[in-house]
Amino acid sequence: MKIILKYPFVAFLLIVFAIFGTLQCTQNHQPLQDDLSEVKKDLFRNNADFLNRTSELMQMVSANPDQAKLQKKFEELRTTYKKMEWAVEYFLPQTARFINGPALPEIEMQEHTEIEPEGLQVLEEMLYPYNPENRDEVVRMLKNLTNKSNTIKVNFQAITISRDQVFDALRQETFRISSLGIAGFDTPVSGTFLREIPYALNAVKTTLQQIATEKSKDKALAGIIMEIEASITYLKKNTDKNTFDYINFIPEHLNKITSLVIDFQKQEDIPAIEVTSALNKNVRTFYSKNAFNPNAFVPGKQFEISPEKVKLGKELFNDNILSDNNSRSCATCHVAEKAFTDGREKSMSLTDSPLQRNTPSLNYSAFQHGQFWDMRKDDLEGQSSAVITNKEEMHGDLSKIIAKINADPKYRTAFATIYKGKNAEIWQLQNVLASYIRSLASFNSDFDKYMRGNKHALTESQKKGFNLYMGKAQCAICHFLPLFNGTVPPNYTKTEQEVLGIAENSSNKSADKDPGRGKFHETIAFLQHSFKTPTLRNIGKTGPYMHNGGYKTLQEVMEFYNKGGGKGFGLRTENQTLSDAPLNLSEKEMSEIIDFLNALSDH
Incomplete structure (x- = not known):
């Protein structure tokens, strides 16, 4: 694990964020009738249990126990967190990040610094396997958890939580279980997540019972209780992540729970929390049509998508x-039939010479924080103008382009109708192009159809491939359901990047030298050679693959991952975030995963 200097101002900022979040929780909501309600009592009980088990594990480590006992005690500690995860993740997200976030540094971009990772996932890496030489570091991490437990106690003593917030937090937890939980995101090393999910589900059940009235008791609440208990029964009988039947468990259990929760909300007359979120508030499952709201990713309200903007953006895109010289359009390099890629290894310049990187797909790029492979632009508005003005790509001048648009009566009228102005402006051009790109997410693949109830939409090979994707191959811990990209559910406020150790090409002999995000953050070692985790939707249409286009087929991509990335091939990649442990997938298993990936193509 890296030893990274801590900065006092970072700690100060985290405290400010925590206080701000606490203040938000006390505003504009009707509080629970009793501030010491059963909901809060359970939170305090679970947090006290978490603190006690942290202390017990600390004592055990100091006594030099055997590895098996240590791991068992650690698993018990993790389950105590799962009992209160719904509340901590919702009300104290910064605290949650440092209790159960990934074992990777947090990046303070403005200060170009790394914040040391800590919490349960860091401990997992130290305990599976356990090296007694790391005892002091394990104890230090456990002391940090003690501090976080105290933070939880102090905050929940200070804040008033409301019934609608509690419901919203529980609903969010059901979607967390249906994405990060079922993928094993929290336990990438130990793989014990299937044994943990029952504790999170039980917490949802118990808390819903605590806030319920007679309105839903014999209706939605009864259905939720029955479905959660059925899910737990199944999970307790099936704990092996490599043989678990994800393809049936998700639609037959998890999707039913998230849907029943909406019935509960309606029957209990619980108002939705009025905030713009990526996952629409009334959505029943991740796979419902129109489940996702692209407006959650726009830079401001005036940039929100509309049919008129999409129509105009499509015209200008083509x-x-x-x-500069009217020789190419956006569609030249982003071909609709190829999922808005160009099928080439590298993008081509205006003079027909290869550029540095492969043309990324624009499908589903609306649901990412960070555009281009290196995430150098925050949103699609910035992405469109960067391409237009790049001298090697379109070499356009935005001022001259706007002048040409305003000289065209058709375009000038269209802009005036949408934006209620006399002439088109540069930000409006960026916005209509971005709006069109935001519309390129149809969610109508065979996989989506299966998840919506069409049991004939997938072949047996594709079903097996999905189970491998979720389990043995561990694809879903980076490409999250259901967007299959690196934007982290269920809040979708962050898009992750990874360091895979990519080679120059599929021979995997020489490491690719592209610094990726590291070009813009030269002092941050963690970001060197890191690239955005793109969506896998429509991946069957977007080859060749990786940021450099060096892998021509999905078979070559699978072989790269199966070996353990660049490190697995012996390439020097000091900061590789992809595990270098071989997946040990057979040729048949890799073929089944590829079959599944092809089921992500839209029709």
């Missing part, structure tokens, strides 16, 4: 007017 118009050569955006390039």
